[in-house]
Amino acid sequence: xxxxxxxxxYKVRAEHVxxxxxxxxxxxxxKVSRTCICGSDLHLYHGLVPDTRVGTIFGHEFCGIVTEVGxxxxxxxxxxxxxxxxxxxxxxxxxxxxxxxxxxxxxxPEATAVGGIFGYSHTTGGYxxxxxxxxxxxxxxxxxxxxxxxMHIEDAVLLTDVVPTGYQAAEMGDIKEGDTVxxxxxxxxxxxxxxxxxxxxxxxxxxxxxxxxxxDFVAKWAPAEVINFKEIDDMVLHLKKITDWLGPDVCIDxxxxxxxxxxxxSITGVRMKLQAGAATAAMWAINSVRKGGNISIVGxxxxxxxxxxxxxxxNKGLTIRANQASVKRHLxxxxxxxxxxxIKPREIITHRVPLEDVEDAYNMFSGKxxxxxxxxLIPPGMANIAEVPVTSPHLH
Numbered sequence: 143x144x145x146x147x148x149x150x151x152y153k154v155r156a157e158h159v160x161x162x163x164x165x166x167x168x169x170x171x172x173k174v175s176r177t178c179i180c181g182s183d184l185h186l187y188h189g190l191v192p193d194t195r196v197g198t199i200f201g202h203e204f205c206g207i208v209t210e211v212g213x214x215x216x217x218x219x220x221x222x223x224x225x226x227x228x229x230x231x232x233x234x235x236x237x238x239x240x241x242x243x244x245x246x247x248x249x250x251p252e253a254t255a256v257g258g259i260f261g262y263s264h265t266t267g268g269y270x271x272x273x274x275x276x277x278x279x280x281x282x283x284x285x286x287x288x289x290x291x292x293m294h295i296e297d298a299v300l301l302t303d304v305v306p307t308g309y310q311a312a313e314m315g316d317i318k319e320g321d322t323v324x325x326x327x328x329x330x331x332x333x334x335x336x337x338x339x340x341x342x343x344x345x346x347x348x349x350x351x352x353x354x355x356x357x358d359f360v361a362k363w364a365p366a367e368v369i370n371f372k373e374i375d376d377m378v379l380h381l382k383k384i385t386d387w388l389g390p391d392v393c394i395d396x397x398x399x400x401x402x403x404x405x406x407x408s409i410t411g412v413r414m415k416l417q418a419g420a421a422t423a424a425m426w427a428i429n430s431v432r433k434g435g436n437i438s439i440v441g442x443x444x445x446x447x448x449x450x451x452x453x454x455x456x457n458k459g460l461t462i463r464a465n466q467a468s469v470k471r472h473l474x475x476x477x478x479x480x481x482x483x484x485i486k487p488r489e490i491i492t493h494r495v496p497l498e499d500v501e502d503a504y505n506m507f508s509g510k511x512x513x514x515x516x517x518x519l520i521p522p523g524m525a526n527i528a529e530v531p532v533t534s535p536h537l538h
Contacts, residue, residue, distance in 0.1 A: 143276050144158055145158075145199045146500045146519075148196060152187060154501060154504055155501055159199070164278070165278065167214035169279065170211045170279045170282035170286065171211075172204075172207065172276065173521075174205075175206045175223070177201050177518065180330075181329045181442075182398070185442055192265055193264040198264075199270040200261045202271055202272065203272070203303045204271070205225050205298045208221065218288075223288070225287045226277075227286075229467075229469055230260065231470065233284035243470045244257055244465055244466030244469075245257055252265055252266070258280075274497075275521045284470070295527055296488035296528075297486065297487045301469075301477065305476055307440050308336075308337070309335075309341075310468070311335040311338070311440040312341070314438040315342075321345060322392070323344045323391065323392045324394070325394045326396060329351075330516045331440060344392075347364060348366060349368050352370050363490065378426055382430060388432045390430065390435065391432060393428075393438070394437075394440070395424050395427050396440055398440075398443055428460065429454055433458045434458070436463070439464035440465075490515050492513060493506065493507075493512070493514055493516075496519070496520055497520060500519060
């Protein structure tokens with residue numbers, strides 16, 4: 143099959159590899175109908191995630207058609223078209239029982255924090271991902287969710303990660319009616335976080351970034367006020383000034399460890415790798431939010447230390463919440479929002495690229511070229527699939 147494989151930093155390629163096989167009775171094999179390149183894939187692409195091994199198949203955002211199931215799988219049948227959450231969750235451990243699917247205790251032998259993730263290095267279990275024609279899905283009775291009849295396939299694929307992550311970012315901010323919410327980052331997750339803040343009752347939403355075409359997009363689509371931090375001398379002071387010198391009620395870090403904006407953080411966190419990335423957005427959030435306010439962090443950082451002002455957080459009485467999105471927990475509500483027309487995730491897709499051209503797609507997305515907001519990859523033979531019919535065909 144054709145798959146996206148990692149070769150070295152800034153180098154991926156589409157090549158033919160062996161198709162996956164059932165390895166455990168709880169596995170399913172899924173023929174990928176749509177897959178995405180995520181902003182967090184760029185952390186891998188840029189060589190910032192430890193233990194990203196040559197030959198790893200990238201991709202944790204994908205949906206597709208079940209072509210084979212293991213002998214123990216009861217909830218899926220061949221032909222089902224499914225959303226596959228990026229979290230690989232066992233469904234039975236202490237954390238899964240509390241719907242913390244991103245922290246599953248049994249799917250990642252390499253760490254005690256995050257659970258297994260498709261296509262995201264051996265620090266998250268070493269599972270191959272979905273930027274391929276086929277993918278093996280472990281614990282197939284737990285994660286995959288059947289796509290409702292009539293849902294557009296490009297809405298469905300964005301429910302695997304980016305929409306739930308943006309939604310959980312807003313949820314973890316504990317937004318109250320009328321709150322002022324600042325989102326750092328106008329990438330796909332930040333855009334969805336801004337849109338989700340309105341669903342949760344925000345009275346004012348502000349998005350901070352420096353890429354003009356992204357700011358233009360989020361201003362119209364979220365919709366939100368926007369700030370280009372390159373035009374601001376002191377970001378924290380500016381946010382205080384425009385919020386009656388109190389600060390925002392909620393700040394969301396949707397950037398993570400590759401943030402721009404602080405030369406010191408960039409040199410020590412990204413170039414020299416002395417920290418787990420550049421925590422510029424987290425620092426701005428802690429220092430600008432009002433006393434007693436809330437910080438939500440969904441941006442991806444490395445698994446090591448980082449210099450952030452915890453003393454300020456303590457003295458200001460802040461609540462900080464952070465996690466990988468537990469996709470399965472959010473899917474019922476998000477499917478309802480999509481089917482009711484309250485949100486159309488596919489509207490953020492700007493580029494549709496054949497899987498065989500994945501190198502160009504990564505280069506474009508990484509370089510912020512051609513106005514790229516969200517690129518999706520289309521495996522061979524799957525371009526004509528748009529909406530999920532009553533009965534999905536068996537396409538193995």
